[in-house]
Every structure is written in C-alpha cells, then in structure tokens.
Amino acid sequence: MTKATRALLVALLLGCGDSTGPGEGGPTLSAVTPSAVPSGSSAWTIVLTGRGFVADSRIRLDGVEHATIFTSAQELRALLVTAELADGRTIDVTVVNPDNTVSNALPLLITNPLPVLSSVTPASLLVGDSTRVLVVRGGAFRHNSVVRWNNVDQTTRFVADTELEVDLAGLDVAWGMSVSLSVYNPGPAGGIATVAYLVQNRRPVVSGITPDELPKDAAATTVEVTGENFVPGVQVRLNGSAISTTYYNAHRLTFVVAGANLPTVGALTLSVANPDPAVAPSSDTTFWARPSRTHLIDLLARDLAWDPVRQRLYASVSSTDARYPNAIVAIDPVTGDILDHVNVGFEPHQVAISDDASFLYVTLDGEASVARVDLSSFTRDLVFTLGEGVFGTMYAQDIEVLPGHPHTVAVSRVNLEVSPAHEGVALYDDGVQRPLATPRRVGGNLIEFGTPTILFGYNNEDTGWDIFRMDVTDSGLVLRDDRQGLVEQFYADIRAGSGYVYSTEGNVIDAASGWLAANIGVEGLGVPEFDGSRIYYFRHVIMYVVDARTWTVVGSQPMTQFPPSYYSVTRWGNNGFAFIGPTQVVIFRSDLITAPLPPFPSRPLTSLAPAGTFGPTPP
Structure with a gap:
C-alpha cells in the first residue's frame, strides 16, 4: 500500500463518528459563563467561549444536544429552561462540530439553595401513634430534597418548593425521644436545616393504688400502682417529690416507702410522671398518710x-x-x-x-x-x-x-x-x-x-x-x-x-x-x-382473735414489748385497742378487727363445751 493510500484510509476513518477530544481544527472549550446557575430559576442563558466553533456547532448537556445559538467561532449560547434548572446537579458541557469532533468538557453547576424549615405538622407525635405522616413546611425545597429522621434519610415526597411529606415507621415512634428532624438539599451547594421534634410519652393514667394509705409508723412498705401508659423511667411523685419507682409493664409499677418518710399526716397527692419528653404527669390521686398505728403515752x-x-x-x-x-x-x-x-x-x-x-x-x-x-x-x-x-x-x-x-x-x-x-x-x-x-x-x-x-x-x-x-x-x-x-x-x-x-x-x-x-x-x-x-384475748404480747360463732381462734398478732396490765384492755374505734403498760398507755390498731371471718362451718362445733364438762351440770 502506497503512502498516499494509507493517508486516504486514515482520513476516512477519522471522519467516521465523534472524535474523543478536540483535534486539530476541532472545538475547544475554555469557559462556561456563568459557571453556576441557581436551581429553580425560570430560564437562564449560558455563554460558552473557546475556539473552533462553526455555524452548525451544537452544545451538549450531559451528552444530550441542546438548542444552540452560534455567535462566533469563539462563542456559543444556549437558553436553559425552567425544567432544566429545577434541581441541583452538575452538568457536563461539551461542544460537537458537524464533523463529530467533540470539545473538552467543562462543568456547569445547577446549585441548590440552603433549605428553610419553618414548621412540622403534627407539631409532635405520641408514642405508638398510628398516624405517622409528617408534613414539613418551609422554603427552598427541591425535588431531590430529603427529610432526615435522626440523621437517617427517609423516603420523601416533594409537594412544592414549600412543602415535603414523609411516612414514618412504627419503630420511629416506639418510645419517647427528642428527634433531630432535618431537610437536606444535596449539592452542588445546598445544605441542611434542622429542628428538634418530639415523640412524646403519653400521659399516664392511675386507676388503683394498693395500699392507698400508710400510717406514719409503718415499716418500709411496697405500694403497687396500676393504670395505663407507664413507660420505663416512670416515676411516682408524692406531694410533688419523686420517689424511686420500679417499672414492670405499661400497667403496673411499684414504689417502697416507710411511714416515717411521708411528708405529713393527711391527704397527699400522688401522681405518675413518664420521662421527658412527655405530655404531662397523671392527674393527682389521693394517698393517705395516716397517724401512727401505735402510740406510747407516758402516763401512770x-x-x-x-x-x-x-x-x-x-x-x-x-x-x-x-x-x-x-x-x-x-x-x-x-x-x-x-x-x-x-x-x-x-x-x-x-x-x-x-x-x-x-x-x-x-x-x-x-x-x-x-x-x-x-x-x-x-x-x-x-x-x-x-x-x-x-x-x-x-x-x-x-x-x-x-x-x-x-x-x-x-x-x-x-x-x-x-x-x-x-x-x-x-x-x-x-x-x-x-x-x-x-x-x-x-x-x-x-x-x-x-x-x-x-x-x-x-x-x-x-x-x-x-x-x-x-x-x-x-x-x-x-x-x-x-x-x-x-x-x-x-x-x-x-x-x-x-x-x-x-x-x-x-x-x-x-x-x-x-x-x-x-x-x-x-x-x-x-x-x-x-x-x-369476735373476742380478743391478750396473753403476754400476743393477741388472739376468736370467732364468736364457733369459739375457735381464727387469727393472732404480736403487739409490743410491753405486756398489758390486768383489767386494762379496751377496744376503740373501727380497729383500735388500748391497754396499760407498766409506765405507759399503749394504743394501737389491728387489721384483724376488720378481717373477714371464715365461712361458718356446717360440721358440729367441737369447741363448744359439752354439758357438765366445765362446772356444774345444767339442769
């Protein structure tokens, strides 16, 4: 093959398809003006400067030819419309000539603005809420804006440049917390706007307290509180002061208190407070601090x-x-x-x-x-x-x-x-x-x-x-x-x-x-x-309770370290006794007084004395 033939073949091959870069005599880009355009603009004209442009040169944006205005061998122009400027992105700008030679690429930045986050609807959620659609309002939102929940991207629906929507999962509202809720506009430029959003613990409801009263001289006693909406970290408050509380489940908790630690005698306010963030403590319930069940009065x-x-x-x-x-x-x-x-x-x-x-x-x-x-x-x-x-x-x-x-x-x-x-x-x-x-x-x-x-x-x-x-x-x-x-x-x-x-x-x-x-x-x-x-018998420091229907002992209770003197025991009130000790009057109360008696037996009462067993035989 002659040199002439080889030269012709190379020329033909070079004429087929685009060139991979500006060849000799091909287009060359030196600048895109402006180099960045704000997203959301209505329309924008960009100016490409360089050399080797011809009347039929075409501007390509990310490889797609765009309507082009030829100004000179050193300048081309293109009008970008609103749809092309809707969202932030980086566009590769090139120029292709009729002989398919392609210029070098220069970037054109469609920049996102910094988003503005002004409100969220609903303003907060409750733990376990079934409706979990958040409407985020503000400004400068774009189609590629993303709502983040504690820095985790959520599937986001673009409604308008002032409104986004996001669906939360059940686990997102499984417990009370303060959430970092943000809107992120990706680059170029862009940025993030963040607010604190609350998933609040529900207001507890107290339905029962057992026991609901305690005397001032009571030993440390476990009190059970039942109700609804209790969560880990819940605390009982007595007259506004927190008490160490044991959580069992959403319906049960306990606390331990001694009578001496009750603030005063009388009606105390008891409430239950879930940890923050929380809607509010429960309504106040009455817990009674009763006077001491035992009094030792120095009297002869x-x-x-x-x-x-x-x-x-x-x-x-x-x-x-x-x-x-x-x-x-x-x-x-x-x-x-x-x-x-x-x-x-x-x-x-x-x-x-x-x-x-x-x-x-x-x-x-x-x-x-x-x-x-x-x-x-x-x-x-x-x-x-x-x-x-x-x-x-x-x-x-x-x-x-x-x-x-x-x-x-x-x-x-x-x-x-x-x-x-x-x-x-x-x-x-x-x-x-x-x-x-x-x-x-x-x-x-x-x-x-x-x-x-x-x-x-x-x-x-x-x-x-x-x-x-x-x-x-x-x-x-x-x-x-x-x-x-x-x-x-x-x-x-x-x-x-x-x-x-x-x-x-x-x-x-x-x-x-x-x-x-x-x-x-x-x-x-x-x-x-x-x-x-019933009859109560005091023997040394033990009280025995006798059912008067059957004459049988049905209960007993220790009293105090003071043995009662003879002829001095007295009943008082609903559940009280008093007796005279060596140097004191001893006053105490007993739950055995109000305790239910056992069912009356159907069998013969063996505790009854047969005739003549004690004393003379009845006539």
Missing part, C-alpha cells in the same frame, strides 16, 4: 374507757404521775394527743362509762368514794361515799353503769382492813344507794352486767371462785344464784358483751342461763367486739 394510768360519741379514750391517772396526778385525761387515740384533763380526787382507779357516753364514773381509792364526770362539760359533777360496812369504811373495788340508766351505777365494795375484803354489791342512783344490797362476801368483787337486768359477779378472792347472778330491781340487787366451777382462777377477770360473760381463763358463760357455753382454750385478758362477732 390505772384504767381506761372508750367514748364512742366523742371518739376519745379516758384514762384514770395515779397520784404519782408527773404531769396529770389524780386526773381523768382525755386522749385522741388516732393522734396520741392528750386533749384535756380534769382532777377528780385522790387516787382515781376503776372507770365505767354509761352506754350513752353522758357520764364517766371513777373509783377514788384514796378517798373511799366514787366520783362522776359529766362528759358534756368534762367536769366533775358528783362525789359520793359508800358508807360503813361490818368492819369499817367501805371502798369501791369495781363499778359498772346500769345499761340504759346513765345515773345508776353498781359498785362492788370492799373493806381494806380484813380478808376476804368483799362487802357486797349495791346500786347507787346519783350517789344514793338503793335499799337492797348483797351481804358481805356475796355478789363478787368483780362485776359485769350480762344483760340490762342481770348483774354478774365473780369472786376471785378465795377458792370458792363463785359466779353470782343478781337481778336488778327498783329496790336494788337480789341474788338469783351462786354457781361454782364455771371459773376457777385467782386474780381472774370477767368481761361481758352480746349475751355472754368471758373470763380470763377462757371460759364463756351464757348470760341468760348462767351456764357454761364454751371453753375457748386461750387464756388472757378478754375484750369482746362491739357487735359480739
């Missing part, structure tokens, strides 16, 4: 009585007491406060209150007399002596007010100079003795009204251990019968209630028949419930 007391009308206890106080000698003091058993006192005479001892709570009678050991306190005015309104017995001056050992007759009191009399000391039992109306009284050593030194018309007496002075029954008449007391073997114990005491007489020995006597009804098998100070449904 001798006897106690309960006033259900004024809701107070009365204590007779020894002459040797440092604060209230020879007085009757009124005590609030709920708070343990001493409310008032009245001096009644030297060495007050046994007390008895009328069933209408109008009068309190008290024996005066130092004056051989009985005083009466008018409880409406809390003043002493009467003092009377008991007269002379066979061996001299008579003193009162025990007293009981006649049921339904607040002005009449039965007095068991003693003579301190002889033994046995008992001087019979008499009735006194406003201090005046009725004519009929039992003779010496008849009637019992301890007395209780079994019914409004029958007075029981127990002789615990000697081994006769008699149980006497006396009929109440307008003229005084008439002995009905004297039975032995029903109670057999020195220093025993008896209490009456709801048709029965209870001894500290554990025997129960039917008041109507006078015969033994049962032996409970528990010894101690007996206190019948007001309604007769």
Whole structure:
C-alpha cells in the first residue's frame, strides 16, 4: 500500500463518528459563563467561549444536544429552561462540530439553595401513634430534597418548593425521644436545616393504688400502682417529690416507702410522671398518710374507757404521775394527743362509762368514794361515799353503769382492813344507794352486767371462785344464784358483751342461763367486739382473735414489748385497742378487727363445751 493510500484510509476513518477530544481544527472549550446557575430559576442563558466553533456547532448537556445559538467561532449560547434548572446537579458541557469532533468538557453547576424549615405538622407525635405522616413546611425545597429522621434519610415526597411529606415507621415512634428532624438539599451547594421534634410519652393514667394509705409508723412498705401508659423511667411523685419507682409493664409499677418518710399526716397527692419528653404527669390521686398505728403515752394510768360519741379514750391517772396526778385525761387515740384533763380526787382507779357516753364514773381509792364526770362539760359533777360496812369504811373495788340508766351505777365494795375484803354489791342512783344490797362476801368483787337486768359477779378472792347472778330491781340487787366451777382462777377477770360473760381463763358463760357455753382454750385478758362477732384475748404480747360463732381462734398478732396490765384492755374505734403498760398507755390498731371471718362451718362445733364438762351440770 502506497503512502498516499494509507493517508486516504486514515482520513476516512477519522471522519467516521465523534472524535474523543478536540483535534486539530476541532472545538475547544475554555469557559462556561456563568459557571453556576441557581436551581429553580425560570430560564437562564449560558455563554460558552473557546475556539473552533462553526455555524452548525451544537452544545451538549450531559451528552444530550441542546438548542444552540452560534455567535462566533469563539462563542456559543444556549437558553436553559425552567425544567432544566429545577434541581441541583452538575452538568457536563461539551461542544460537537458537524464533523463529530467533540470539545473538552467543562462543568456547569445547577446549585441548590440552603433549605428553610419553618414548621412540622403534627407539631409532635405520641408514642405508638398510628398516624405517622409528617408534613414539613418551609422554603427552598427541591425535588431531590430529603427529610432526615435522626440523621437517617427517609423516603420523601416533594409537594412544592414549600412543602415535603414523609411516612414514618412504627419503630420511629416506639418510645419517647427528642428527634433531630432535618431537610437536606444535596449539592452542588445546598445544605441542611434542622429542628428538634418530639415523640412524646403519653400521659399516664392511675386507676388503683394498693395500699392507698400508710400510717406514719409503718415499716418500709411496697405500694403497687396500676393504670395505663407507664413507660420505663416512670416515676411516682408524692406531694410533688419523686420517689424511686420500679417499672414492670405499661400497667403496673411499684414504689417502697416507710411511714416515717411521708411528708405529713393527711391527704397527699400522688401522681405518675413518664420521662421527658412527655405530655404531662397523671392527674393527682389521693394517698393517705395516716397517724401512727401505735402510740406510747407516758402516763401512770390505772384504767381506761372508750367514748364512742366523742371518739376519745379516758384514762384514770395515779397520784404519782408527773404531769396529770389524780386526773381523768382525755386522749385522741388516732393522734396520741392528750386533749384535756380534769382532777377528780385522790387516787382515781376503776372507770365505767354509761352506754350513752353522758357520764364517766371513777373509783377514788384514796378517798373511799366514787366520783362522776359529766362528759358534756368534762367536769366533775358528783362525789359520793359508800358508807360503813361490818368492819369499817367501805371502798369501791369495781363499778359498772346500769345499761340504759346513765345515773345508776353498781359498785362492788370492799373493806381494806380484813380478808376476804368483799362487802357486797349495791346500786347507787346519783350517789344514793338503793335499799337492797348483797351481804358481805356475796355478789363478787368483780362485776359485769350480762344483760340490762342481770348483774354478774365473780369472786376471785378465795377458792370458792363463785359466779353470782343478781337481778336488778327498783329496790336494788337480789341474788338469783351462786354457781361454782364455771371459773376457777385467782386474780381472774370477767368481761361481758352480746349475751355472754368471758373470763380470763377462757371460759364463756351464757348470760341468760348462767351456764357454761364454751371453753375457748386461750387464756388472757378478754375484750369482746362491739357487735359480739369476735373476742380478743391478750396473753403476754400476743393477741388472739376468736370467732364468736364457733369459739375457735381464727387469727393472732404480736403487739409490743410491753405486756398489758390486768383489767386494762379496751377496744376503740373501727380497729383500735388500748391497754396499760407498766409506765405507759399503749394504743394501737389491728387489721384483724376488720378481717373477714371464715365461712361458718356446717360440721358440729367441737369447741363448744359439752354439758357438765366445765362446772356444774345444767339442769
């Protein structure tokens, strides 16, 4: 092949297709003006300068030929329309000549603006929301703008240059948090706008508190709160102060509090607050801080009585007491406060209150007399002596007010100079003795009204251990019968209630028949419930609860380190007891009082004493 032929073949090959760059005599680009155009512009003319342009030269944008205006061999122009400028991007600009020679490429930047983020709808979300479409409003948004949720790109819908939409997944709103929500415009230029967006924990709802009260002397107690919308990190607040809280699930949490840590006695506000971000704490619920369940009052007391009308206890106080000698003091058993006192005479001892709570009678050991306190005015309104017995001056050992007759009191009399000391039992109306009284050593030194018309007496002075029954008449007391073997114990005491007489020995006597009804098998100070449904026996520092239907023990409770003195245990209020310790009045409350009794058994009651088992055989 000749040189001429080879030259012709090369020329033909070069004429086929585009050249890969500006060849000799081909187009060459030196500049694109402007080099950058803002996205979103309506139209823009760009000017290309260089050399080697011809009339049919064409501008190519990213390899696509564009309508071109030939100005000179050194300049070409093109008008970019709105659609081409909608979004930010980098365009490769080249020039192609009719002989398919292509210039070098220069970049044209369609720049994105910095976005503006002004609002988000909804303004916040709740944990677990099912509607999770966010509408983001602002300015300078583009088709390639991206919403980011905590720096993670989300699929974004372009609505307008002022509005974007994004769908969130369930996990995005699974817990409360402050989210970094942003709009990102990619380059060229562009940028990011960010706001803090809240997924808020829902407002908790409290439906129950167990227990909903606690006494001030309670040990550390676990309190359960139930409700809705609890989340990890939830806290209970008492009177606005946070308490360490244990979370279990959305419906249950607990906290531990001791009574001593409760801020005050009375109604406390309890609320539950989820951690921020949160809508609000729950509504306030009442949690009660009750007064201490146990009070130890420094008093050298001798006897106690309960006033259900004024809701107070009365204590007779020894002459040797440092604060209230020879007085009757009124005590609030709920708070343990001493409310008032009245001096009644030297060495007050046994007390008895009328069933209408109008009068309190008290024996005066130092004056051989009985005083009466008018409880409406809390003043002493009467003092009377008991007269002379066979061996001299008579003193009162025990007293009981006649049921339904607040002005009449039965007095068991003693003579301190002889033994046995008992001087019979008499009735006194406003201090005046009725004519009929039992003779010496008849009637019992301890007395209780079994019914409004029958007075029981127990002789615990000697081994006769008699149980006497006396009929109440307008003229005084008439002995009905004297039975032995029903109670057999020195220093025993008896209490009456709801048709029965209870001894500290554990025997129960039917008041109507006078015969033994049962032996409970528990010894101690007996206190019948007001309604007769149960009896409480105090033995050393344990209280036993006896079901009065079956005469069986159904519960027990430790009390305090102070053993009660005999003859001093008293029931008060809905669930309270009081007794006299060596140097204190001990007041406490027991849940056993209000605890349900077991179902009544259908089988025979084996705890009932068979006829003749205890004491004489009934006729």
